[in-house]
Amino acid sequence: MQSPRFRLARIVVAVFAGWFIAPAAFAPSAEVPARLRVAVDAAVARMSPALVRIRVVSVSYGEGREMKSQAVGSGAIITKEGHVVSNHHVAGRAVRIFCTLSDREEIEAELIGTDPLTDICIIQLKPDKPRQFQTAKFGDSGKLHVGDSVLAMGSPMALSQSVTLGIISNLEMVMPRFYGPSGRLRQEGEDVGSLVRWIAHDAQIYGGNSGGPLINMAGEIIGINEIRMGLSGAIPGNLAQRVAEKLIKYGKVTRAWLGVELQPLLKLSSADRGVLVSSVLEDSPAEKAGVRAGDIIVRLEKTPVRVRHDEELPEFMAIITDLPLNRAASLTIFRDSKEQTVRITPTERKQVRPREQELY
Numbered sequence: 001m002q003s004p005r006f007r008l009a010r011i012v013v014a015v016f017a018g019w020f021i022a023p024a025a026f027a028p029s030a031e032v033p034a035r036l037r038v039a040v041d042a043a044v045a046r047m048s049p050a051l052v053r054i055r056v057v058s059v060s061y062g063e064g065r066e067m068k069s070q071a072v073g074s075g076a077i078i079t080k081e082g083h084v085v086s087n088h089h090v091a092g093r094a095v096r097i098f099c100t101l102s103d104r105e106e107i108e109a110e111l112i113g114t115d116p117l118t119d120i121c122i123i124q125l126k127p128d129k130p131r132q133f134q135t136a137k138f139g140d141s142g143k144l145h146v147g148d149s150v151l152a153m154g155s156p157m158a159l160s161q162s163v164t165l166g167i168i169s170n171l172e173m174v175m176p177r178f179y180g181p182s183g184r185l186r187q188e189g190e191d192v193g194s195l196v197r198w199i200a201h202d203a204q205i206y207g208g209n210s211g212g213p214l215i216n217m218a219g220e221i222i223g224i225n226e227i228r229m230g231l232s233g234a235i236p237g238n239l240a241q242r243v244a245e246k247l248i249k250y251g252k253v254t255r256a257w258l259g260v261e262l263q264p265l266l267k268l269s270s271a272d273r274g275v276l277v278s279s280v281l282e283d284s285p286a287e288k289a290g291v292r293a294g295d296i297i298v299r300l301e302k303t304p305v306r307v308r309h310d311e312e313l314p315e316f317m318a319i320i321t322d323l324p325l326n327r328a329a330s331l332t333i334f335r336d337s338k339e340q341t342v343r344i345t346p347t348e349r350k351q352v353r354p355r356e357q358e359l360y
Contacts, residue, residue, distance in 0.1 A: 050077040055099075117192065156206035171199060259285055274297055279293050286344060320346075
């Protein structure tokens with residue numbers, strides 16, 4: 001009898017599915033206007049050669065044992081050398097990866113690097129003979145507007161590669177605070193929403209679309225589809241591209257860490273700027289610099305800070321994580337009705353939950 005260690009525990013379709021995922025609302029189909037039809041056809045034609053279906057064997061751990069399972073997701077080829085961008089929750093724990101191209105050719109791949117904090121990973125196709133692959137290009141997700149037409153491409157429910165049409169619904173989708181801690185989107189202990197503000201759109205995505213591209217009418221990647229909570233949610237393409245480039249070059253993403261928990265200013269606060277320090281971790285750079293819970297950070301280096309709403313917090317967190325490591329930075333705080341400036345030296349952000357392994 002085969003040992004449970006080597007037995008596939010289950011087959012799952014890779015998607016961020018939780019209690020907050022809402023069922024699809026089906027509406028009568030409508031004919032696509034002729035002008036949009038032409039744009040859709042052109043965009044799909046540009047993207048299709050770079051679209052891949054990803055099948056993985058992943059490992060997880062429970063009760064002291066290693067368990068293997070299969071999962072399916074989507075991705076897009078972004079370099080001629082065969083680098084594919086997808087979600088961490090699709091392939092970030094993979095031990096075997098197989099990719100199906102648009103012409104149904106299947107090629108094995110390997111994991112190059114993964115970033116649980118943004119739920120982005122990079123895998124690379126490994127064909128039998130060296131070759132160059134057709135690639136997709138990133139567009140500028142910073143130029144999107146609510147109402148823009150978009151296409152979600154991927155392999156829903158592990159089926160053949162497909163496309164759905166929709167519009168941008170919201171450019172700053174975050175998890176509502178009333179969801180509570182259990183409603184946060186976490187990967188390996190990392191709060192994905194601390195850095196990601198999702199592009200919300202109404203193009204239908206399902207299990208298996210995870211990691212697939214959200215594209216504009218020019219056929220450019222402007223998002224990586226990740227979640228569905230009534231509306232679909234995509235990681236902004238500009239963020240995904242920056243992370244992908246670092247993973248390809250270094251195999252990981254290095255970020256700065258101060259050791260503070262932050263939240264928007266209280267509604268009753270008289271302060272008109274800043275962000276509230278809710279807690280300071282022991283022996284962290286922030287504690288060593290003299291930062292306390294209840295302080296209001298009003299300036300980091302030369303950057304003024306104003307966080308009154310949840311939607312504004314990820315932008316400031318991105319500024320913190322991009323600080324140079326081990327180089328003192330000026331932090332201006334408001335305490336006891338007056339401002340004071342301290343020097344704080346960021347250190348490298350460590351993994352919240354190191355990778356596990358079975359010893360024997």
